[in-house]
Amino acid sequence: MATCPAPARQILTQIRNWVHSLAAGMDGVGPLDESLKWGEPAWRPKSGAGTTIRADWKAKTPDQVMIFFDCKTDLIDRTRSLLSSELTCEGNRAIILPLDRPLPEDAIKTALGWALRYHLDRKAS
Template sequence: MLDPLPDPITRTTAHWPAEARLKFTDIRALILEAGARADIGPLTESLKWGQPAWRPDRPRKGSTLRLNWSDKLPRTLALFVDCKTTLAAEIFAAYPDDFQYESNRAMRMQLNAPLPKDAIAYLAHATFTYHQNT
C-alpha cells in the first residue's frame, strides 16, 4: 500500500495541532524565501532529530535551522540554531522582543500571536549565510 504522506516533513507535522500546522506553513515559506534571497544555492529540507530542518546544500555556506512543535509546550513553536554559533545572540540583539529566547539555541513563538515575519526572515538569512559571514 502506498504511504498517503510520502514526505517525511508532512508525516511529522501531520500529528501537530491544526494551529501549529498553519503557522508551520507560513514559517516554512518565510524560510524558503530567505534561503532563495541569500544567494547560497539550493537548500536541503529534511528531518534532523525528528524536526523539520533546512540547510544550504553547498558546504561552508551556512548552518542548519530547525523548527518544532512539542506537546510539552503545546501553545508554541520553536526555531532552533546550532548552539555553537553566535546566531541566537545576534537575533536577540536585533529582535529582543520578537521571541522567547532559550539559552543559545531556541527562539520560541506563541501560536496565538502574530508571526514575527521580519525576525524569522532575518534569522533564516543569518543562519544560511553564517559561515560566509564568520
C-alpha cells in the same frame, strides 16, 4: 508535523516557505537540503553557506512553535541582542513563537537569513 494542531502546522509551513524563499533570493546560498533531524523538519544550504535551521512543535509545550539553531553558533545571542523586542529566545538554541500571537515576520526572516548565510558571513568578517 501531522500530529501537531492546525495553528502550529500553519506556522511550521510558513517558516518552511520563508526558509525556501529566503534561500532562493540570497547570493551564495542556493538550494537547500531538506530533511528530518531528531524527527524535526530541518533545512541547510547545500552550498555550505549556512547552518542548519530546524523548527517544531512539542506536545510538552503545546502553546508554541520553536525555531532551533546550532547551539555552537552565535545566532541566538545575536537574535537576543538585536531582536529581543520582537522575538523570545530560550537558552542558546531556540526562538519561541507563541501560537496566540501574530508572527513577527520581519524579525523571523532576519534571524533565518543570518542562519542561511552564517558561514559566508563569518568568512567575510
